[in-house]
Each structure stands twice: as structure tokens, then as C-alpha cells.
Amino acid sequence: MRIAVIAGGRTPERDVSLRGGHRVTSSLAKLGHDAWLVDPADVKLVEELRQHSPDLCWLALHGKEGEDGTVQRLLDLLGILYTGTAALDSELTFDKVLAKDVLRRAGVPTPDWVVIEGWALRDLGAGGALSTAVERIGLPCIVKPSRSGSALGVSSVEREGDLAGAVMGALSFSGAAIIERKVIGTEVAASFIGEPLEALPLVEIVPKDGVYDYGARYTAGATEYYAPARLDPSVAEAVRTAAHGAIEALGTRGVGRVDVLVGPGGSPSVLEVNVSPGVTETSLLPIAAQAAGVSFDQMCDCIIRAVGARD
């Protein structure tokens, strides 16, 4: 097959996307495909795709434009197949404000939250409601941008006085900030691949300095991973059920990763779902695949086949 791997772009996750994109491109070549990398920041994507007419696009973009349905809609328009989730479901999943509502309505556990919109702050005086947010959610809390990835713009707030700064930091990445109850517990990633989606072993994340931030994600050795996660069988089952509920509710297709926190007492909370999980050498999806005895090449093959196996 002729496959254009779309990676790079102009988001803060450009670097991560390119690293993953290069890995996928060489893997696809090993699998016998004619694969090449296309960086939409370097070329006009539509022209490039028209000129080289791939059979399929592998979406390795992260963040806005790549995960929020924009590229997916464009490929729908051009009539080109692509890996992963459809446009509307991508958009829904990427926007954590919408996604959390969808999860809650579907009965999937997710930490309590409130939303502060940037424009509401500017035009409606929503700043006056910050103290209400603290009362509702409690401290410590997590403040994050509604639309961003790789833990960029995320901060943990212990004192009410630090909340305004954290909200401004999150709004630097996105139009809205989510203030979420902080769940203290074990961080677990539940990855799925294929059509229908099949669960890979749960991966437990243990950052060496306690926080799974950007540095801990992308520095080899800064985080320890256990796969399968060291959870009681009943807790692991509860995590799988919650994660499965999340991808069902959000319409995830072909590949996805659900980030879950296991709180005290073993109850899982879904933090978010990623439609374009990272595939760098330190990313969770390839680790989960490896734990299942699935090589990186086989994983890529499975994600490609999922596109053809759709209804």
C-alpha cells in the first residue's frame, strides 16, 4: 500500500509527533508498504496528497489540527482513508470539556470538574467564580487546558492563591481551562488496537520524581513502567471496564489510549482518551504492545488492517 504518514505540524507536540512519525514510516517500509512522511508545516497538505495520491494516511499528528478532527475532516473531503478515529469523535475526544461530559453521561467514572472559559473570564467576569470552583472541587486540584496534550499547560494546585496563575497557564494553551479534583493514586494507561478494538495489557506509570510531566514522558529512563500493571485482578478488571466504557462512549476506532487513575480503594477514574497515542520510544502504546508480545511492526500492521476492516 502507498501510505502517507502525516506528522509534525505546528503544535507544541511537533517534536514528539515527528519522532513517532519517523518510527512508523520505517516500520511501514519494513512491512513492505511504500511509506513516506509528510509534514503539513513544510508542504501544502492537500497539494501533496493530490500529487502522490496515497491509499491511506497514517495520522501521527498530535494536538490541535491533528487530533481535533481538522485533518480527519479534510481527508474525508478528499476521500482518503486514514488510521484511527473519525472526525466528529476525534473532536469530541480532544476537547476535554466535551469528552468529560460524554463520559459522565455514559456512566464512566471521571474526576469532578468545572470549566473556566477564557472569554467568560474576559467578558463575563467569571474570575469572581474562582472561589466557587475551589469550594466545589476542593484542594488540591489539577488545572489543565481543555485542548492540549503531553501534559503541556497542566499544573497541580495546592493553595487557592496559586489557582489564578495555573488557570492563566492552562489558558496559554487553550481557550478553556478545566479545574479537576486531584485523584491521588496509581496512574495506568489502557491501550487498544484493531477492529474491533482489543485491549492490550495495562501499563502502570511510575515517574521517578513523582510527577508524570513532559520531562518524565519523553526522557528515556525518567519513568518506570510495569506491564501488566501491578494491580489486584479485580481492580485491573474495573480499570478495563472503565476504559472500555470510555472508548465506547467516545467512538474510538482503530487505536486509542485511555489514561486512568486508580484511587484509594481501587476505584478507577478516567482522565482522558487519546485518539492519536504517542508512538515514540518512550510512549505507552508501544510498551503495552510489547507486553502483549506484539512487536512495533506488528502493532503498526494491526492499526493499518483496522482501517480496511471497518464496516
Added chain:
Amino acid sequence: MTEFSIDRFVDRYASRAAGMTASEVRALFAVASRPEVVSLAGGMPYVQALPSSEIVAVAHDVLTEMGDVALQYGGGQGTPELRERLAMLMAEEGVVADPEDLVVTTGAQQALDLIGKIFINPGDLVAVEAPAYVGALTAFGAYEPRFLPIELDDDGMIVDELDRALVRGERPKFVYTVPNFGNPTGVTMSYDRRRQLVALCREASIPIIEDNPYGLLRFEGEAEQCLRTLDPENVIYLGTVSKTFSPGVRVGWALAEPSVVQRLILAKEAADLCGSSLNMLLTQRWFSDEKRWRGTLANLVDTYRSRRDAMLDALEEHLPEGAMWTSPSGGFYVWVTLPEWLDAKALLAAAVERRVAYVPGTAFYPDGRGRNKLRLAFCYPTEERIREGVSRLGALLREEQQLYGSLRG
């Protein structure tokens, strides 16, 4: 259950490699280097101002006349002819140097590493300006010192602060300073401060590392005496041709007492045997034609001066009330201080989205300070791009101010 270690050498690394991690600021710079972004971040010299045909001619001459030397290993100290030229360059700023007391390094950056290597034991105290050149912090940092940050003001390092630290019983191994148009502040140390620093360090027997990459890029006014001139025995002087000629040739040097030079040479030979013979010959040849190098330097200074002016004018026009900045008389950088509540690091993503980039202030402090500060470089973008970039930054800061006002109710 299997423990997955992504990096199978993770338990083997030395503790000095622990701080070498991925960072979101680096990730943002991957976008910031895109052509649509006005990057006021990197301090890249404007090499386009160099006369390329003349450089081609110099390279041609070097390779045809001295190819067998240019392509061969050389001595660890660097060729005597080049050291003579570099001594001549230092004389421009009044520094008297015996070429024998020089060791040529791979940029002044290697000199910083070698100095770390020969002076710093883990846990040793090193006094640096706060803020300090980030490359010095990382070079020294590899040898696991503790840093003693000494505040700066418009007259450079506040030497009284260093004095108070010494009175408290702190004993730094050495003091590191960029006294002329410093990186990141653009500030120049006043004559009084220079004398005070030299006297204090001499009395306490603490060597000074004087790093002077920007001294010859003076836009106006008279040069202050170099620290090395004030106390040749106690000051190790670092220079480079990166700003007066080309950063690509990687030619820098250290000037020090013979005993120090000897150790630096041995450390240099252990690190890379010798510098690039080809680049050293190229540099030596370039600086052998006085009219040529002076003309090129004058062009560079004119260009940077116009860009500095464009940046200061644009800052005046676009930055909101409450922001302050330095007004350098040379070099590459302006240092901006924002109101306390603004976090320049958190704001970088929004800035890059608006297609302007800078370096957040925290990079230049060893202790996490500088959140409301940022460095702007005027050396590389054209005046028009500088104005555009500062205008974008100003718009963003005004919006943040409005947002902050709303958050505070």
C-alpha cells in the same frame, strides 16, 4: 509482570546526567524555529553579513597552500600563528596577552567545560551572576557544583552581595561573569564594580572567569577595562571569534596563567586531542587581513545597532505598562521584566501560537527564579521582523493583563 525500562542503561548513568531531560521549552522551540514564527529566542549571529566570496577565497587558499596541515591533527594548544592573531584581537580591548598563555578551544563553550573539569569537584560552590549565561550553567553543571547566584543590576554583578556571601563563610571555587553586554541581560559591568570585584576576589584568593564574547560588538560609548587588565594574575579570560567572525568555525580560547594553561591543554587533549586544523587556519587567515576583518566587524556592529534600536523602539511602543527592559550598548540581548504575576514560561506556548518566540527567564537561573522575565535577541531577525515580533508579544501581554484583571475580579 515485567518492568519495562525504556532505557536499558538507566541504572548505569552517572549522577551528572540526571539533569539532562526532555523539556517542554525545547519542544516549543521545535515550532519556534519554523519560518512563520519571529524568533527572538536564539542568539544566532547574523552570518549573512559575512562576505561569502572572500571566505570562499580564504578557504581555497588555505586548502591549496596548506592542505597537508589543514587536514592533519595539530597540537592541543592551537597553532602559534593563530594564538598571535587572537592576542592581537584581545589587544583591541586593551588586554595584553602572551600567545604562549593561550589555549585555543572549540568555541569558548569548550573552555567553560574544561574550566569545570579542572576546577570543580562535586559539591563545590561556583559563584555566577543571576541571571547567568545558560551555557555556562550547563557546562559547569555537568561537574555537579552548587551554584551561588549573585544578583545583577544595571551596573552588573552586585559585588556587595558576593562580599556578604564571603562574610557568611561561603567559599566559591571561582566567580563567573560576562561583564560586557552580558547574556541574557545585555548589561555591562561598571568600572567601579569591576574594581570592586577584582579587589574582593584577589583578597579572598578566588579566581575570576571573565567570559567576553560580545566586547567588540559595542554600539556606542567607551569600553570599560577588562577584568583581566585589572588583575592579570587572578583572571582567566575567555574569548571567541563566534561574534566577530563565524560561530561555525568553533574557535574560542582561554587566556590564563601558565599553570592553568598547562592543565587546560591536557584536559583539551583528553577531550578531543586538538581543535580543527582547517578551521584554525581559516580563522588565522581571516584575521591576517586587517582591513577585511575590521570592515566586516564594522558592518556587523552597524547591523546589530540598527536592530537593537528597532527592538527598543518597538518595546517602547508595544509593551504594556508594568514591563521593564534593559537598554544594552552592545551585544545581542534585551532582558525584559514583566509584572510579578506573569509567568513567561507558561506564556511561551501562547506566544508561539501567535508566532513569536523568546527564551523564558527561568533558563538563566540555577534556582528556578526568573518566572516573570524573558530574553529577547535582536541579532538575527531583520528590523521589520523584530518590530512585528515585539508587536505580537505586546498584544499577547496586553491580553494577559486583561485576563489577570478578570481573574482578580
